[in-house]
Every structure is written in C-alpha cells, then in structure tokens.
C-alpha cells in the first residue's frame with residue numbers, strides 16, 4: 001500500500017514560477033530563449049498549436065497543390081486539429097514497433113507528390129529521427145516541421161532541435177517546461193521562410209483583449225498552484241474525479257476543443273516568461289541529472305523499457321516515458337499508481353484514430369504499432385519534488401506487477 005499524501009506530484013516537470021516573476025518588465029521572452037538555445041530569432045505565438053497552424057497556412061500558400069500533412073499516429077490530438085483548421089488533409093503514419101518514431105517503411109508509403117509536410121515529433125523530450133523524415137521529404141519535395149512542443153532545450157549534435165527541419169515549434173503550455181500558461185515559439189533556419197511565417201502571423205493572428213485577460217488570470221492561477229499542495233487541488237482532484245467517471249481522456253486533458261484560438265501574446269505574460277526563462281538552463285540540467293539517476297534503477301526491473309535518446313542527442317526530461325510488456329500489466333500498475341499522487345500518468349490515451357471526439361478530424365486507419373504504444377506506455381513525472389522514496393514506491397509496484 002502506498003502512503004496517503006497531502007500533496008500531489010505533477011505528471012510533467014514545469015518550471016515553478018516565483019512571486020518576483022510576476023513583475024512587469026521588458027517583453028524579451030522570445031529573444032532570451034533564442035539566445036539560450038543559440039538559434040535564429042524565434043517567433044512568439046499564443047500556443048504550440050497556433051505555431052503549427054501559422055506554419056501550415058504559410059506552407060500551403062507556397063505549395064497550393066499539396067494538401068497532405070503526415071503525422072505520427074500517436075501524437076497530441078491538437079496536431080490533428082491544427083491540420084484540419086488549416087484546411088489540409090491529415091495522413092497518419094504508424095510508429096516503429098515499441099518506439100515513438102515514425103516507421104521508415106510506413107513513412108515512405110505515406111508520402112508522395114501530394115505531401116505538403118512531414119511532422120517528426122520529439123515526444124516526451126526524446127529526440128526524434130528527423131533525418132529519416134528529411135530523406136523522405138527531399139525525395140517527394142515536402143517540408144519537414146519538427147514538433148518540439150515537449151522538447152524545449154533538447155539538442156542534437158550540439159544544436160537545438162527544430163533546426164534540422166524547415167520549421168520547428170515549442171510549446172509553453174502549462175506543465176510543459178517553461179510556461180506562460182499558453183504560448184508557442186516558432187523556429188526556422190531559412191531567413192526567407194522566417195520572414196514569410198512572420199507575415200502570415202501578422203495577417204491571420206488578431207489582438208484579443210478577452211483572450212489575453214483570460215490567459216493572464218490563468219497564468220496567475222498557475223503561478224499560485226503549481227506546487228505539491230496546489231496541484232492536489234488543481235490537478236489531482238479533477239484527475240481522480242475523471243477516472244472515477246471512467247473518462248481517461250478527460251483525466252489526462254486529451255479532450256481539446258475543435259477550434260484553436262489565435263491571438264497575440266501580451267507584454268506582461270512575455271515579461272513573466274522572460275524572468276522564469278533565466279532559470280531554465282539550470283532547471284533543465286537538474287531534471288536531466290535526476291533522470292540519469294533514476295534510469296538505471298528502473299532499467300534493473302526486468303520487463304521495463306524506458307525510452308531514451310539516439311546517440312549524439314540530449315533530450316529534455318519533463319517525465320520518463322516507459323513501456324511494459326503488455327496492456328494487462330500496464331493497467332495493473334496504473335490501477336495502483338495513477339491516483340497515488342506520485343506523478344504517474346499516461347501521455348496520450350489513444351492512437352489518433354481511436355478518439356471518438358476526433359471522428360470527423362482523423363481518418364480511420366489501421367495503425368497497430370501506435371495502438372500498441374498507447375496500450376503499453378505510461379509516464380513518471382520527473383518534477384523537482386520527486387524524492388528517492390517516491391521513485392522507490394513506484395518501482396515497488398512495478399516489480400510486483402512484473403513478478
């Protein structure tokens with residue numbers, strides 16, 4: 001039995017805000033992050049999804065005859081919603097067996113002269129195989145958009161993710177590392193494409209006092225509650241309520257609205273993000289060290305796979321993503337751990353074709369590896385509040401389930 005707790009660990013490690021972060025100041029967020037990452041200038045948008053929507057809109061104008069966007073069949077439902085809102089066609093690509101990357105053969109089968117873009121995805125902070133997507137894209141004349149929503153700070157061969165493809169984007173949503181409650185950063189290597197993305201954004205993204213007021217209040221709530229006591233209220237209680245109702249999609253927040261808001265990000269939220277960003281490199285280093293400490297312990301448990309980066313890549317560690325041998329044992333582990341306040345959760349509940357509410361957005365398709373990944377995977381939050389006792393509790397349950 002696990003101890004009852006008065007606090008709750010988050011499922012992903014967000015950078016906690018401090019009171020002093022809330023002071024108004026210069027809106028240097030995008031410039032500060034670009035300097036930290038060593039990238040060309042970054043373009044600020046109101047969410048990761050909005051960044052993708054701006055990108056798809058711009059690319060569609062460059063290649064009006066190409067309508068298909070190829071995405072991994074196991075990814076954030078918001079990606080599918082953005083493709084639909086851009087007036088484009090979603091084309092799913094199954095995963096490699098037991099891996100987050102798209103399957104190379106399936107990717108080649110999914111792409112042709114109708115393909116506008118391919119979206120390799122740095123899931124869970126792990127660095128994806130962008131080179132394979134680039135090889136296929138070069139062959140058919142498509143663009144590559146790196147979905148780095150979960151991987152701000154991840155590097156490959158010394159440079160930031162998002163720079164190998166034509167465009168990359170990061171998310172600053174609540175819980176995804178650095179957060180201004182909702183925000184996104186767009187990255188493009190080529191100055192001409194960068195200029196075009198800026199023009200598209202200026203054209204289609206309006207100012208909205210209402211949205212900015214709402215996000216500002218949400219950011220204040222996030223700043224106040226993103227700590228173990230507040231998380232019990234803001235995260236743990238709604239989670240347990242949704243699970244009691246038998247609604248895992250709501251429990252992990254996979255139930256997104258089918259329309260993506262587009263609006264400018266105000267100066268105050270940018271200033272808050274800029275203050276917090278000064279602590280981001282040290283925070284990411286700390287999470288990485290903590291993950292490297294826990295990985296060997298978890299890997300000693302026979303039957304567990306912890307997903308890791310390819311050689312030469314250094315991802316970020318907002319949480320650990322793991323696979324168990326089958327769904328029955330994954331579910332048995334979660335029956336004990338999901339509601340225990342230890343930050344154990346699931347990433348996305350389903351492969352994209354299996355969300356009932358996305359029936360009009362996602363084509364029906366057989367994607368066995370993505371379904372298998374959804375059925376066997378779970379996550380362990382790697383927040384700074386997680387202790388050795390917490391990880392031992394989790395390992396104890398996993399050992400019992402796998403015995």
Ligand SMILES: *Cc1c(COP(=O)(O)O)cnc(C)c1O
Nearest residue numbers: 047048049076078149171172173
């Ligand atoms: C969160 C997420 C997005 C969308 O980012 P938002 O900032 O929440 O709009 C896109 N792709 C992946 C893989 C994500 O996890």
